[in-house]
Amino acid sequence: MALKPEPTAPFLSVQYALRVLETVSKHGSGVTDTQISRETGLPVGHLASLLLTLRREGYVEQITDGAYVIGSSLLLLGSGAARRQALETKLQQTLVQLRDSVGAAVYISRYVDGEIRVTQYADGPRTPAVNEWVDFRSAAHASAIGKCLLTQLDQNGRRDHIARHKPARLTSRTITSEKVLFSKLDSQPATVPVLDLQEYAVGTVCAAVPLTAGASAGCLALSMPVEDAHRLREAADTLNRRAAPVLLSLAL
DSSP: OOOOOOTTOTTHHHHHHHHHHHHHHHOTTOBOHHHHHHHHOOOHHHHHHHHHHHHHTTSEEEOTTSOEEEOHHHHTTOOHHHHHHHHHHHHHHHHHHHHHHHTSEEEEEEEETTEEEEEEEEOBTTBOOOOOSSOGGGOTTTSHHHHHHHHTSOHHHHHHHHHHSOOOOOSTTOOOOHHHHHHHHHTOOTTSOEEEESSSSTTEEEEEEEOOBTTBOEEEEEEEEGGGGGGHHHHHHHHHHTHHHHHHHHHO
């Protein structure tokens, strides 16, 4: 609904700000300043300074295409189911930006109640998600996601998982020996992305970096066709550098 402010209203700027925030909140994937102006009735010239203030205070953020989305300060004002939904939306927007930055499908995964769960992901026509031809829960020994999560478990936790999900040979590159697998996990540097070079699926390469928040094991991962394998390490390094904002989104 367009703004119809009273000229004598003492808190006119606050009214404008609230209408702008309401408009941005309605458009989960982002809204342009032109659209905000059209929906609120606020002239673009006046809107620019207001959006700048809201950005500085963290109530809105501007994404790669120039559109505006809700910011972390606004998310923190919510509670309950609405807040959880807002946080999921915010995280999805972060994943979409990361997908476009690395040029690959990206995933958030957690280790919950002894099982691997991919909780969110962002893909696209030019960045297809990996074909989950074997349930990720049964492929921790082969996938970058699984190996990254296993590195965050202690020896007993790893043994328990492998006892419940026996390593099967998925490709000619899959490690099926528990001893060799654990040795690889132990030697994995914490600051280096975990790679999957066609161990889970022929034709796909992947990388994952840990997202550790307290005692919870999680990871941020990407996948791409093997034809793009020459980009994997650079994309993995970008993934590693961009993990902090994703972790912040999870922690809000």
